[in-house]
Amino acid sequence: MGKKGWILGAVILVGGSYLVGQAVSSHIFEREFDQAIDSLNTRSDLRIERRDVEPGWFSSSGMLRITPLARNDWRATFPYRANHSVFFTSIEGEFELDFKEPQDQEEGGQTIRLTELLGADPIAWQADYHTLTGKTKGKLLLEEFSNQTSAGFIEGKGATITLNGNQDDMMLEGAIAPWSFSDKATILELAEITFASNYRQENEGKETFTQGHLALEGAQLQQPGGPEVEIDELRYEGTAELGAENLELSSRLYLSEMRVDGQLALAGDIDFSLTHIDAAAYRDFESALRQELDLYGRRHSQASTDEAFLSDRDMKAILERLEPQLLAMLANSPRLTLEKLNVTSPLLDIRSQLSGELRFTAENSQALSPAELPSLEELRRWQRHLNGQFLWQGVPALMALQLGLSLDNETIEITIDDGRVSLDGQPLPPLL
Numbered sequence: 001m002g003k004k005g006w007i008l009g010a011v012i013l014v015g016g017s018y019l020v021g022q023a024v025s026s027h028i029f030e031r032e033f034d035q036a037i038d039s040l041n042t043r044s045d046l047r048i049e050r051r052d053v054e055p056g057w058f059s060s061s062g063m064l065r066i067t068p069l070a071r072n073d074w075r076a077t078f079p080y081r082a083n084h085s086v087f088f089t090s091i092e093g094e095f096e097l098d099f100k101e102p103q104d105q106e107e108g109g110q111t112i113r114l115t116e117l118l119g120a121d122p123i124a125w126q127a128d129y130h131t132l133t134g135k136t137k138g139k140l141l142l143e144e145f146s147n148q149t150s151a152g153f154i155e156g157k158g159a160t161i162t163l164n165g166n167q168d169d170m171m172l173e174g175a176i177a178p179w180s181f182s183d184k185a186t187i188l189e190l191a192e193i194t195f196a197s198n199y200r201q202e203n204e205g206k207e208t209f210t211q212g213h214l215a216l217e218g219a220q221l222q223q224p225g226g227p228e229v230e231i232d233e234l235r236y237e238g239t240a241e242l243g244a245e246n247l248e249l250s251s252r253l254y255l256s257e258m259r260v261d262g263q264l265a266l267a268g269d270i271d272f273s274l275t276h277i278d279a280a281a282y283r284d285f286e287s288a289l290r291q292e293l294d295l296y297g298r299r300h301s302q303a304s305t306d307e308a309f310l311s312d313r314d315m316k317a318i319l320e321r322l323e324p325q326l327l328a329m330l331a332n333s334p335r336l337t338l339e340k341l342n343v344t345s346p347l348l349d350i351r352s353q354l355s356g357e358l359r360f361t362a363e364n365s366q367a368l369s370p371a372e373l374p375s376l377e378e379l380r381r382w383q384r385h386l387n388g389q390f391l392w393q394g395v396p397a398l399m400a401l402q403l404g405l406s407l408d409n410e411t412i413e414i415t416i417d418d419g420r421v422s423l424d425g426q427p428l429p430p431l432l
Contacts, residue, residue, distance in 0.1 A: 119147025
């Protein structure tokens with residue numbers, strides 16, 4: 001073979017390899033995209049669909065549509081276009097959120113588009129998917145906005161949301177810049193809001209860990225005839241760990257200060273956890289609940305109903321069908337542990353701390369009925385399964401007086417025995 005033959009062969013080989021790489025890359029992207037959607041659909045109360053898909057080796061397009069199960073009060077859409085190369089795929093598109101006015105949901109409702117409400121430009125987003133590592137990096141950007149609506153004037157400095165990771169370890173972070181709303185009489189101003197959520201999974205998604213936080217730097221409300229209310233630093237942190245045996249939840253809420261007309265009205269924090277929830281039963285319940293909500297949503301969609309939420313009758317029927325899974329979740333005797341509750345209010349002369357644990361005793365719990373909980377008799381049956389002990393320090397004098405306790409007693413031991421409550425050994429009248 002001559003020199004030209006070698007060159008031609010090399011060109012064909014390189015070109016063929018490139019085309020194969022393109023085909024493999026686009027195929028992997030489509031496969032991972034579908035798997036991610038399936039994964040989200042199995043662990044959330046949302047219905048996520050990909051529509052108008054036009055696949056291709058070099059580029060593809062489509063639209064993501066997200067709606068809540070069993071409701072029709074909002075819809076999010078993400079039209080996109082993806083450009084494929086051998087090693088990564090670049091995606092870009094826009095985001096729109098449509099929702100119904102709350103007062104009109106039962107009557108069909110007027111659909112409102114978020115960007116129209118804010119007077120904002122289209123919300124753009126872009127992402128890169130790396131074929132070899134399976135990692136995704138994306139960003140959504142809302143520019144500055146301002147708009148005069150029938151309700152009042154709204155303006156803000158914009159917002160950003162970033163997404164990094166893969167299906168087994170994903171980090172979502174965001175920041176909403178300061179914004180305000182005002183009408184002729186009321187002014188509401190919010191400082192920066194930041195949030196983050198990390199999701200990790202193992203064992204094909206059967207074991208998961210989620211950690212998140214939400215923080216508001218401050219807020220101010222002014223209204224005619226009412227006090228001026230100011231908030232400094234409101235923060236929430238939470239975790240959810242679904243392991244092989246148990247589901248465990250923990251939360252912490254912190255308020256630096258809330259002032260009313262310049263005076264400190266409230267400050268404090270609460271730290272609590274819910275543990276010993278049977279993991280296998282929770283997975284069964286989650287799967288069964290999603291199937292029920294999905295079936296309800298599809299049935300009402302086909303009937304062209306404008307009902308936005310589950311009716312009380314339908315919710316009760318669903319709870320009745322899911323009672324075995326709900327009660328199975330209680331098999332390990334769940335515990336609510338209050339690590340601390342600190343409340344300070346000079347305005348109300350309160351400086352109290354509360355801590356302790358409340359346990360649900362699972363013995364004979366199969367006779368209970370979650371669907372009948374609104375009835376007083378059923379509430380009493382559930383109450384008899386509660387046991388616990390709490391320590392209340394810094395009891396306000398007025399509260400001690402109302403409870404018939406000595407005003408000199410600033411610490412109270414609260415005991416719950418089969419639903420019966422005692423204060424320092426003295427039983428209280430039945431609560432129910």
